[in-house]
Amino acid sequence: MTTLPPPDSFELLSGYLDGELSPAEVSQVRDLLERSPEHRAELTRVEQARTWVRELPPVDPPEGFIESVIATADRPVAEPKKRKWGMLNLVATAAVWVVVLGFVNMNRSNDVSPDAASLAQTHTEASAGFGGLLGSLGAGRPQQQAAPLVDLGEPYWAPVSLPGGLGLREVQINNDLVGLVYCNDSQIVMLYEEPGQLDPNAIAGAQPTSVGGEDAWLLETGTSRVVIVQRDDIVYAVVGPLDGELVAAVAAELPAPPSPSLGDRLGAAGRGLLDAFGLG
């Protein structure tokens, strides 16, 4: 009676060709090749396929293609126009600008890799645009009928208030990305939510840090600070002023997403707030 080789023994053959087997596996393969015509034949066949692919020639890109990509990437995407802005218009425009610049790649996959530098730049320019208007406009005053969280539809949610007297002022939704703008009397903080898994390797210039005992990524510019954290299956980017600990405090105290029952209870309040923001 002949003992059949284990089914996966054939899969050792490519590893044998590639020099990727342990000494014990090499002995096993040599034994199989010695006594099994089927293994000898398969080794010959996969070696042929391996040779075919390895001998494929390099492929040249179309002439000028690489240079055109470089030129396109170096072209400024958008320049903020210099004009007088109403407060909410400025915030809304800033948020949209972030959607375009900062998260341009976020909708392309489940791997989320925020462009932290663009987020910081956006925050800096939005803050400069506000000047001293925030306090006079009562930006940080709590909303009437405020609920602790606004359900924006699974899996999104928005805290109505954040540490530091920050109140929710604007909601922007663009495909999978939600941008939230918060203000107090003197500061702006932007919060972005995107479902997916954070790809830390793609956050250029950001450094690993810890916020509230959890891993986070930090980028600081001359005036703004960005903290990126992963909570469950959502990546959050908190963007705010460099001075003080406001950004870290917000990142550390992001409330947990609501449970379904809480979401139901918040539904009515959330719809009311969305109506207030013109999104209902």
Added chain:
Amino acid sequence: MTSDSPPDGGTVEVPSWEEVARSHGRFIYTVAYRLTGNHDEAQDLVQEVLLRVRRGLASYRPGSMEAWLSRITTNAFLDEVRRKKRRPLEVVPDLPERLTGTDQEPLDVLDTSRLPEHIQEALKALPIEFRSAVVLCDVVGLNYQEIAESLDVPVGTVRSRIHRGRAQLRVMLG
């Protein structure tokens, strides 16, 4: 060129992303074309890869630039496949046959040659998991550990996918 400080405290020159694009553009395009199987998608993929390189170059640590680029290329390719869902990631199928019963003797097989376009078509017809593993191994030249890290699968899975991919190529190319 910009300088980067590696962990050992020395200074190593890290190329700018434009330099990477110019010096490795052909390599990236080759990998992209072997993965996608057509020039339009290869161009889209290369564009995406170069943008990722631009963003991620600061995190690059001197080592195998081609391994790093091929990893980015493969991940961008797989991301795009998932996004478009143009072709769901197949459950690895059983081999249609174990390649037994051919009338050819081994030496006859070794004498067989195939045109590059036929081989490319066969590559394109492979399940995506097999194709990625075969391209990273036989086009890029990564070892199994590097491929496992690129695809985020165990080394044993890499070995299986490479072998089954090659076996299916051999069947398709006759």
